Amino acid sequence: MKIQAPKGTKDVLPEESYIWQYVEDKFRQICKLYGYEEVRFPTFEYTELFHRGVGETTDIVQKEMYTFLDKGGRSITLRPEGTASVARLFIEHGFASRSMPQRLYYIISAFRYENTQGGRYREFHQFGIENFGSKSPVTDAEIISLSYNFFASLGLDSIVVNINSIGCPVCRKDYVAKLKEYFQNHIDSLCQTCRQRLDKNPMRILDCKEDSCRLIAKEAPKPIEYLCDECKTHFEALKGYLDAAGVCYKVDLYIVRGLDYYTKTVFEIVDVVADKKLAICGGGRYDNLIEQIGGGSIPGIGFAIGVERLIMLLSQKGLIPQKPQVPQVFIATLGDLAVKKAFEIARDLRSAGISTVIEELSRSLKAQMRYADKMGCEFSVIIGEDEVSKGICKLKNMKTSAEEYVEINKLSEHIKSKI
Ligand code: AMP
Numbered sequence: 001m002k003i004q005a006p007k008g009t010k011d012v013l014p015e016e017s018y019i020w021q022y023v024e025d026k027f028r029q030i031c032k033l034y035g036y037e038e039v040r041f042p043t044f045e046y047t048e049l050f051h052r053g054v055g056e057t058t059d060i061v062q063k064e065m066y067t068f069l070d071k072g073g074r075s076i077t078l079r080p081e082g083t084a085s086v087a088r089l090f091i092e093h094g095f096a097s098r099s100m101p102q103r104l105y106y107i108i109s110a111f112r113y114e115n116t117q118g119g120r121y122r123e124f125h126q127f128g129i130e131n132f133g134s135k136s137p138v139t140d141a142e143i144i145s146l147s148y149n150f151f152a153s154l155g156l157d158s159i160v161v162n163i164n165s166i167g168c169p170v171c172r173k174d175y176v177a178k179l180k181e182y183f184q185n186h187i188d189s190l191c192q193t194c195r196q197r198l199d200k201n202p203m204r205i206l207d208c209k210e211d212s213c214r215l216i217a218k219e220a221p222k223p224i225e226y227l228c229d230e231c232k233t234h235f236e237a238l239k240g241y242l243d244a245a246g247v248c249y250k251v252d253l254y255i256v257r258g259l260d261y262y263t264k265t266v267f268e269i270v271d272v273v274a275d276k277k278l279a280i281c282g283g284g285r286y287d288n289l290i291e292q293i294g295g296g297s298i299p300g301i302g303f304a305i306g307v308e309r310l311i312m313l314l315s316q317k318g319l320i321p322q323k324p325q326v327p328q329v330f331i332a333t334l335g336d337l338a339v340k341k342a343f344e345i346a347r348d349l350r351s352a353g354i355s356t357v358i359e360e361l362s363r364s365l366k367a368q369m370r371y372a373d374k375m376g377c378e379f380s381v382i383i384g385e386d387e388v389s390k391g392i393c394k395l396k397n398m399k400t401s402a403e404e405y406v407e408i409n410k411l412s413e414h415i416k417s418k419i
Helices: 014-033 047-053 059-064 083-092 137-153 169-184 192-200 202-207 211-218 229-244 307-316 336-351 365-374 385-390 408-418
Strands: 044-046 067-069 075-078 102-111 123-132 160-165 249-251 263-273 276-285 300-306 329-333 356-358 379-383 392-397 403-407
Touching (some): 014 123, 014 307, 044 047, 047 059, 047 075, 083 102, 123 137, 123 307, 137 263, 137 300, 169 192, 192 202, 229 249, 229 263, 300 307, 336 356, 385 392, 392 408
Parallel strands (some): 160 249, 329 379
Antiparallel strands (some): 102 123, 123 300, 263 276
16 A cells, blocks of 8 residues: 555645745744744643543534543543643643733644545644733734734735624523524524534534524524623723724624633634635633633633645735745865865855755766756856866856856855845
């Protein structure tokens, strides 16, 4: 059997890896601008964390986790998202005693056993933000503004920020009872999955993509109609702060998000590709998460951006920058003396920041030049034993084919002035 990459995974080749670096750099830059610092954490955790931190009733925990027993008989799960791990890290390292709020970001791979259609992968990547220690809507507006400006920095000007509030445990109690009653009366029109959701997580029916469920959901009571005074004030303040931060947004009463831990603000950022809505960022407030997994009463809010989808979007909109040329200079050598000199020249060029490769296969000069051309190098440096003894080299501009002799000790300066 031919061994291939597992279904739902993706190799990133050099033709594309520079795009990943590009979006990662942009994300790191915006995080820094908003005062966020990076955390790194394990790819796997004890399964219990996700049961408590993501929620028993979610699709992730019920159907999608990669869970196995390790050789010590412990149940291990490949992280299906980042928030639960960051919350665990926050508690484990006593972050509650640091000054609040804590502003953290991460760049991770995540694993979900999902259908692999529609831009869904089983191993995918996320950029995420978590803010712990602030209940204030100022924080909600700050992180939404961060993601909005991240997309803007990539040239995405047609994204839509959709916000909603799903209340807190206090107001949700009444609301969920009403909602259950409503859907119970329409149970025959709900899809199989939503019938199962009805008992444990009826809010999820509001964002089901099935036509029949959408029709019923349209007339269903919405969380926003049941908000308590505190949640209402929070949501109104958030809208005011988003206006102040210059973020364009829409209120979308159907967003509930898939995870159990959300409270108050939930949001999604979408773009439209080929008439289809594509969610590239999802987030919300989770004031009870830290407590749920064994920490103190510390509020939090965060979001995650899907990197594969983001790159797909950039490419469909023609927003991918040109690939930087690597390597820029090729050193062609004839004879062993020249090979040794090539190491010295390469060291010089590299310390001047010029990406340089040396001939490694002792090919004919013609073959070496063909290779340099194929690699797209801007210059070739050609040295034989004669040049080495004279302290010079031949410099060839690969685009114009113009050649000139340059003193080896002035080469890096000379090339720098031309690149
Ligand atoms: P979530 O953690 O489900 O809120 O997802 C946050 C973002 O991650 C979504 O908006 C997607 O862009 C992305 N995402 C989630 N699941 C997948 C997947 N299976 N494959 C690719 N991207 C995903």
